[in-house]
Amino acid sequence: MTDIQHHISDDLLDNYRAGSLPHAFSVVVAAHLSLCDECRARHEARDMIGGALLEGTEVAPLGTDARARIMAALDTPAPAPAPRGSGVFPAPVMAELGGRPPRWRMLGGGIRQQILSADRSGSLRLLYIPPGKAVPEHGHRGLELTLVLQGSFADSEGAFRRGDVETAHDDINHQPIAGPGEPCICLAATDAPLRFHAMLPSLLQPIFRI
Amino acid sequence: METVIAPVRDTAHTLETPLPPPGQQGVAKAPMTLEAPVTKELSDLSRDLIAVRDRRDREAFGRLFDHFAPRLKSMMLRGGLTDGSAEDVVQDVMLAVWHKAAQFDPHRADAAGWIYGIARNRRIDLARRKPLSQPEEMPDLPSLDPDAGQLLALQQEAHHLAAALARLAPEQAEALRAAYFDDIPHSRISEMTGLPLGTIKSRIRLGLDRLRHELRSIAP
Numbered sequence: 001m002t003d004i005q006h007h008i009s010d011d012l013l014d015n016y017r018a019g020s021l022p023h024a025f026s027v028v029v030a031a032h033l034s035l036c037d038e039c040r041a042r043h044e045a046r047d048m049i050g051g052a053l054l055e056g057t058e059v060a061p062l063g064t065d066a067r068a069r070i071m072a073a074l075d076t077p078a079p080a081p082a083p084r085g086s087g088v089f090p091a092p093v094m095a096e097l098g099g100r101p102p103r104w105r106m107l108g109g110g111i112r113q114q115i116l117s118a119d120r121s122g123s124l125r126l127l128y129i130p131p132g133k134a135v136p137e138h139g140h141r142g143l144e145l146t147l148v149l150q151g152s153f154a155d156s157e158g159a160f161r162r163g164d165v166e167t168a169h170d171d172i173n174h175q176p177i178a179g180p181g182e183p184c185i186c187l188a189a190t191d192a193p194l195r196f197h198a199m200l201p202s203l204l205q206p207i208f209r210i
Numbered sequence: 211m212e213t214v215i216a217p218v219r220d221t222a223h224t225l226e227t228p229l230p231p232p233g234q235q236g237v238a239k240a241p242m243t244l245e246a247p248v249t250k251e252l253s254d255l256s257r258d259l260i261a262v263r264d265r266r267d268r269e270a271f272g273r274l275f276d277h278f279a280p281r282l283k284s285m286m287l288r289g290g291l292t293d294g295s296a297e298d299v300v301q302d303v304m305l306a307v308w309h310k311a312a313q314f315d316p317h318r319a320d321a322a323g324w325i326y327g328i329a330r331n332r333r334i335d336l337a338r339r340k341p342l343s344q345p346e347e348m349p350d351l352p353s354l355d356p357d358a359g360q361l362l363a364l365q366q367e368a369h370h371l372a373a374a375l376a377r378l379a380p381e382q383a384e385a386l387r388a389a390y391f392d393d394i395p396h397s398r399i400s401e402m403t404g405l406p407l408g409t410i411k412s413r414i415r416l417g418l419d420r421l422r423h424e425l426r427s428i429a430p
Contacts, residue, residue, distance in 0.1 A: 007228040010415075011396070019334030019342055020395040027343040034346035038228050043345075044318055045223035046390050049421070050330060051323030052372045053391035059280035060287055063297055070275055070304050074268065078309040082344060091346035 006164035024124035024189035034090035035163040122191035129178040142191040152179035255321035263311040374424040382417035
């Protein structure tokens with residue numbers, strides 16, 4: 001059904017499920033699960049294990065009013081539904097965008113970005129790269145996850161299309177180049193500021209927040 | 211994908227880690243036809259959940275509460291909550307079950323797995339500053355056109371999963387319980403047990419491999 005080639009690792013999936021990923025990474029995982037049937041099935045299979053263990057677990061008696069409490073609560077209004085995906089942006093990305101289209105900032109060379117979140121645990125941003133353009137070469141400290149939402153890019157690790165996730169550890173020094181056709185839009189999460197080797201002097205990093 | 215536990219649909223459960231490219235293989239689809247009404251393939255609990263979903267059936271919900279609430283409370287107590295907090299979280303989880311029932315798809319999960327997923331998210335959000343980012347809800351309700359083969363396969367899978375879990379080597383069972391019931395990060399399991407992280411990861415991996423092997427043997 002889907003031709004996604006680059007998936008999230010078991011480690012990332014399990015850490016996402018345990019709630020132990022930094023926010024930026026958890027959004028990338030949730031967005032990939034929104035696009036990838038295969039990983040959604042892996043995720044659901046783990047819930048089936050949890051369900052089987054829940055069935056077999058010991059029971060803890062409830063307070064005497066518990067049943068009355070829940071039955072009385074059923075008439076409370078349902079909470080507002082989660083935001084839906086829109087365009088190329090799946091629901092978890094729309095949630096980060098506050099339900100609005102991106103407000104891009106120009107980075108030069110036709111490249112645009114919007115920071116979605118940034119704190120000490122890492123940063124999350126959308127990148128817009130015109131066809132054939134290179135994202136400035138950079139190395140990483142720590143881990144970077146990049147999910148393609150539109151178009152494609154390629155680097156030394158392979159070709160990445162919509163739904164594909166590149167998992168780059170700090171030993172990868174890559175130069176992604178956007179594929180032909182549509183501009184490449186991707187969701188990128190890091191747990192450290194990127195170190196650019198060209199185009200942008202590193203002093204500018206705090207200004208551009210990349 | 212070579213291995214899909216419920217092999218009728220390519221989006222059914224899988225414990226298989228996707229291969230790196232170019233690892234695409236054809237999915238074996240086993241055609242099945244059943245004469246019986248599809249609801250016969252479902253467990254009583256899943257049927258009750260469908261009654262809640264389709265008819266807002268309060269009696270059915272009451273039965274789900276009676277069954278799951280004491281188990282959910284136990285799950286929350288295992289997670290370190292006090293008795294009172296655990297009861298409050300159980301209320302939240304079961305109310306979410308009532309409100310989110312429209313999303314229950316018996317082709318993709320049984321009642322226990324689906325409710326467990328809601329409880330897992332609720333427990334995680336209690337410990338996080340920001341709620342955990344959630345995947346897009348599944349857009350359609352395939353139950354409008356129920357696939358008896360898929361429902362049966364999923365039900366069998368759930369049944370055999372419990373048996374297969376019971377047959378695991380104790381150290382694998384404990385590792386899977388910590389990882390997929392208590393949702394403890396692997397690194398934390400390692401700290402708690404004093405065992406190297408690699409040992410924990412390999413126990414989880416071997417446990418999943420074992421489950422996959424056992425469930426493959428029941429595939430139609």
